[in-house]
Amino acid sequence: MQLTNRAKKTDKSELSLFERSYLPSLATGLGITIKHFFQAKPTIEYPEQKRYLGPVFRGHHILKRDEEGRERCTACGLCAVACPAEAISMVAQERVKGEEHLYREEKYAAVYEINMLRCIFCGLCEEACPKQAVYLRHDMFVPVFTDRSNVVYGKDQLVEDMTHRYKRDAWTKEDAMKLWK
Amino acid sequence: MGSFVQWLTESMFLWKALIIIVIFAITLAIAAYSTWGERKVAAYIQDRRGPNRAGWGGLLQPLADAGKMFFKEDFIPAQADKWLFILGPCLSMFTALMSSAVVPFGSSFIIGGKEVFVQAIEINIGILYVFGVVSLGVYGVMIGGWASNNKFSLLGAIRAASQNISYELAMGMSIIAILMMSGTLSVREIVLQQHGGNWNIFYQPLGFLIFTICAFAECNRTPFDLPECETELVGGYHTEYSSMKLGFYLFAEYINMFASSAVTACLFFGGYNYPGMDFVERQLISGIGANAGHNVATLIGIGSMFIKILFGIFFFMWVRWTVPRFRYDQLMNLGWKGLIPLAVANLIITAVAILSGYKLVGIWVGLAIMIVLISIVWSLRPKKKNAIMGA
Ligand code: SF4
Ligand code: SF4
Numbered sequence: 001m002q003l004t005n006r007a008k009k010t011d012k013s014e015l016s017l018f019e020r021s022y023l024p025s026l027a028t029g030l031g032i033t034i035k036h037f038f039q040a041k042p043t044i045e046y047p048e049q050k051r052y053l054g055p056v057f058r059g060h061h062i063l064k065r066d067e068e069g070r071e072r073c074t075a076c077g078l079c080a081v082a083c084p085a086e087a088i089s090m091v092a093q094e095r096v097k098g099e100e101h102l103y104r105e106e107k108y109a110a111v112y113e114i115n116m117l118r119c120i121f122c123g124l125c126e127e128a129c130p131k132q133a134v135y136l137r138h139d140m141f142v143p144v145f146t147d148r149s150n151v152v153y154g155k156d157q158l159v160e161d162m163t164h165r166y167k168r169d170a171w172t173k174e175d176a177m178k179l180w181k
Numbered sequence: 182m183g184s185f186v187q188w189l190t191e192s193m194f195l196w197k198a199l200i201i202i203v204i205f206a207i208t209l210a211i212a213a214y215s216t217w218g219e220r221k222v223a224a225y226i227q228d229r230r231g232p233n234r235a236g237w238g239g240l241l242q243p244l245a246d247a248g249k250m251f252f253k254e255d256f257i258p259a260q261a262d263k264w265l266f267i268l269g270p271c272l273s274m275f276t277a278l279m280s281s282a283v284v285p286f287g288s289s290f291i292i293g294g295k296e297v298f299v300q301a302i303e304i305n306i307g308i309l310y311v312f313g314v315v316s317l318g319v320y321g322v323m324i325g326g327w328a329s330n331n332k333f334s335l336l337g338a339i340r341a342a343s344q345n346i347s348y349e350l351a352m353g354m355s356i357i358a359i360l361m362m363s364g365t366l367s368v369r370e371i372v373l374q375q376h377g378g379n380w381n382i383f384y385q386p387l388g389f390l391i392f393t394i395c396a397f398a399e400c401n402r403t404p405f406d407l408p409e410c411e412t413e414l415v416g417g418y419h420t421e422y423s424s425m426k427l428g429f430y431l432f433a434e435y436i437n438m439f440a441s442s443a444v445t446a447c448l449f450f451g452g453y454n455y456p457g458m459d460f461v462e463r464q465l466i467s468g469i470g471a472n473a474g475h476n477v478a479t480l481i482g483i484g485s486m487f488i489k490i491l492f493g494i495f496f497f498m499w500v501r502w503t504v505p506r507f508r509y510d511q512l513m514n515l516g517w518k519g520l521i522p523l524a525v526a527n528l529i530i531t532a533v534a535i536l537s538g539y540k541l542v543g544i545w546v547g548l549a550i551m552i553v554l555i556s557i558v559w560s561l562r563p564k565k566k567n568a569i570m571g572a
């Protein structure tokens with residue numbers, strides 16, 4: 001029964017004396033490997049060289065602020081529920097009078113932590129968020145950590161800095177390469 | 182005391198000691214850098230870059246590897262035979278290092294009116310010595326595999342023993358053809374007879390082929406690395422080894438590669454001879470004086486020797502990363518039914534050619550006749566029914 005047209009008919013006829021000496025096929029093999037030996041290598045030497053990752057790359061998390069600089073997150077917990085790696089935890093708090101310029105909603109996340117050792121950068125938190133608060137930036141990696149005490153990222157590392165706002169632009173390859181410089 | 186110093190300087194004892202130490206150091210250095218080279222060659226053949234983080238181009242990698250090896254736990258299994266377990270890798274290393282002693286790396290230096298050969302020892306049975314030492318090498322593997330008290334190790338050791346015995350036969354016979362041509366067992370003599378470009382490879386193409394294949398088997402290199410055979414035997418004879426004992430085994434393999442490349446270069450590629458060497462030496466002697474000229478010419482000769490050796494090592498690696506491992510029965514078939522008869526045929530052809538007085542032509546004509554005969558016999562053989570095709 002033929003399922004695909006990719007099946008190759010194998011040649012099971014007996015080898016000739018020349019073929020049986022192994023030498024011709026050995027020579028062919030050596031030819032192939034030496035060709036690869038001198039070929040240009042496609043390796044990208046990572047820390048020195050960075051490759052174009054595209055505008056949809058999922059990197060470092062960010063908790064967005066709105067135009068007036070108020071935190072968008074309302075600590076609804078949907079991101080934590082959506083997270084398959086259970087990397088997100090938070091503590092909610094009610095906004096009191098006088099904090100309207102800090103938090104957009106009446107409830108906010110007093111603590112918002114992402115455990116980067118658990119996170120698999122799937123981006124489901126970003127998808128789940130009803131307030132457009134959490135995003136995975138396309139221009140920044142989570143840096144390599146060498147100590148477990150550096151693993152849990154709190155609000156100090158996650159909340160957007162209003163002087164350097166994050167926008168998911170750089171849709172062309174050239175723009176994106178500039179971001180990685 | 183004064184007479185002792187005089188004796189030292191006069192008897193060339195110092196120079197010999199110096200040469201031995203230099204050869205020893207070079208052997209170790211080349212073996213160490215072969216491990217780096219192997220990884221680089223493997224990487225390049227597989228379109229990778231290989232180690233390039235430790236030092237420029239990864240050149241400090243062997244040091245890092247050795248450092249790692251030293252700091253690993255040196256574990257001896259409880260049921261192992263402790264002394265044999267320690268003896269195994271030592272023996273491997275010892276025999277590996279000894280085998281390059283008779284290899285002439287260059288012709289000679291004239292120092293203070295005396296001629297000093299660039300060779301650790303010159304004995305008139307050099308080839309026999311090499312063979313003796315190389316076949317001792319298998320004891321290291323066998324003892325290690327036996328002492329580990331581990332089935333995989335034992336299987337690896339048995340494979341090593343039977344493989345080495347099988348391939349030593351064919352190797353010895355391919356060498357005998359060379360010995361018949363040169364009429365001496367001394368490696369230096371054999372090299373001297375290949376003066377200039379008069380290399381043995383042109384007289385002994387089949388002998389060279391057999392010798393190379395056997396050298397691969399003797400060094401336990403792919404496609405004949407059945408004693409280690411990671412896919413079947415975990416690590417083969419060195420499964421139970423760790424730390425520097427394992428390091429010794431691995432290192433011995435690279436030293437063996439170096440030694441067999443050196444022997445191949447001497448036997449088939451003229452050792453330190455290269456075409457046009459007389460012209461170069463004459464120019465140098467007329468240019469910078471007799472002694473200095475001779476010494477510089479020797480240095481160039483040593484250079485050509487090392488180029489041949491390095492290419493040999495590269496070839497070992499190149500083949501390793503090209504072909505898959507033989508199955509055990511294929512290995513034995515090739516050794517006993519393929520190489521040994523061929524070696525015998527080569528022996529006969531060489532003998533006839535020498536007697537006929539036309540060495541070069543005779544050997545090539547003989548080989549051609551042999552190939553024709555084999556293909557006639559092959560085409561006349563009873564055709565087997567092909568079971569798989571059901572035809
Ligand atoms: S990217 Fe995925 S794994 Fe990481 S925090 Fe968001 S939902 Fe969890
Ligand atoms: S980041 Fe979004 S989903 Fe997560 S708690 Fe805040 S508002 Fe809810």
